[in-house]
Amino acid sequence: MGNASPRRLHRHVVTAINVAKTSFGHTAVATQVHIALWTALCIFIDDFEIDTGAVAAFAERFHAGQSQLHPLLDVFAGTLRDMPKFFHPYGAASIVSNTIQYVVCTLFDKEAENMEVHPAARDYPVYKRSRNGIGEAYSYCIFDKVHFPNVSTHIQVVPDLLSFYKEALVGEKNNFIHDRARVTGKDIEASLMDTMEDVVDLVNRARQILQGEGEKQAWESFIVGYVAFHFVSPRYKLEELFNDAE
16 A cells, blocks of 8 residues: 555545445446445545655556556556446546546646636636546446436536535635635625535436436436435535534
8 A cells, every 4th residue: 555544545445435335326336346446546646645746647657558656556547447347438438537637636736726716717617626526427427337328517516515614624725616706706605505506407407318217316316325425424524514503
């Protein structure tokens, strides 16, 4: 595991297993295991559990077929190469592409965390959010090789709603809600409410788009499970929010 702390890694693995079970419990067990492993490694990178120099070299070495500079990144590369075993070619390729963008943009966000978003850069928050998260990849994970509807972006903004409390709690202001508030000139609460309305609209639109009964059930299972995951996971601290309200 290189220089990564086993105790911290265990915590991330538990989080990844929870998201696989709650959000993708409708898929085959083997698919859930693969999603959990891939998710855990994404979290390791997001929390900078792996040397940043090794992470910075990941994309180039992955595309060149070279060994990575950290053993966990070799495992990570393997999970990406195995995506076609579980998902259709377009879905698997999109998961890989989104994951690579996520790795690169996670590093960029760290370097640019003090960068102020200009009010005229109205499209930047959505542009950044589409690249520094794995929402698009998760949308393809909903439907394995049995299903493949076009819902590629409907999940991207949901994590911002559910993880906003965690990010605000630790003083992080480099997130979609804050970026959106800056470019729209609204306060944080108004920006959050606007985002909530967008999510409701997107979820309902997906329900209209999906035609097959099996696809609709998979979508509903994912939405319910994904929301439940954020409430039960200590990583997002939403339980504290409800405890404070009592």
